[in-house]
Amino acid sequence: MTPRIVLSLLLCTSIVACRRDPEVQKRAFVESADRFVARGEYSEAGIEYLRAIQIDPQLGEARYKLGVSYELAGNMRLAFPEFIKAADLMPDNAEAQVKAGRLLVNGGFFEEAKDRARKVLTRDSKNVAALMVLGNALAGMKSLDDASGVLQQAVEVDPERVGVYANLGVFQMAKGELPSAEATFLKALELAPTEVDTHVNLGEFYRAMRRFDEAESAFKRGYAIDPKHRRLNRAFGSMYIDWSRPAEAERYFKTVVAASGSAADRFALSDYYVLVGRVPEAIAILNDLAKDPKQFAAARTRVGLIEFASGQRVEAE
16 A cells, blocks of 8 residues: 555544544543634533533533533523532532532522532632632521621732622621721722722612712712613612602613613613603503513513502403
């Protein structure tokens, strides 16, 4: 045989061997998926990660990355179990444990979140992310003193991390330590003056204290940074309602709807219109929402409640 034919046969043999080698094959699927993620093609990435998992269901890396691809695609319902499985498969991976812990806290599984955080802290007592998970889990379990102590420890480890101050301030408020809470929110603002959330957090504190002038000032500073920030606009609108100035709230609720278009935000806008007595506008939004089968029951129920409150009992029934 000629050298060219021999080389071709060797290449073919190598390719077949690679295809039959599950280790090589699953690695190829993961690398292919990584490239899809880099291009923002999350659905395609998910398919490739699933192919790797079909070869090796115990491949924690693929499970974790599959969760990330679902999360980036906005599907936390599918992401949640993959992150939990990944953490179970990689007990020594701090990043996986912290991610699972955060999701468990959000889901109300505080005991399990606490256990995962403590596993990380056993190996690295200065892991700030794990300390934050532990603090939030303890708060969920109503152990506010312990939660505050853990977050104080996180501040000592990394005094420049803004997120720690936001959590600590909330716990201090819950404990009635209002001067300390205010100082904490102000410290976060000092560290990150260009982050809208630091302005919102401080404004929400002032709103809770009914110090509306100061809340408005804080929100305005955040608004100057990003006038379309959804959380800020929700807080701004809610503050004006609390302040008995509902007419000034409309623009902020409408900004949120324009930015997100979500059903939840449209329901909130309809509630606002009911509150200020602009019932036809509320019903128009609800009737539009009712065109979506997923929102039909909730939307029609609210229309019925509005009609009942207006004395239209036959129509409401």
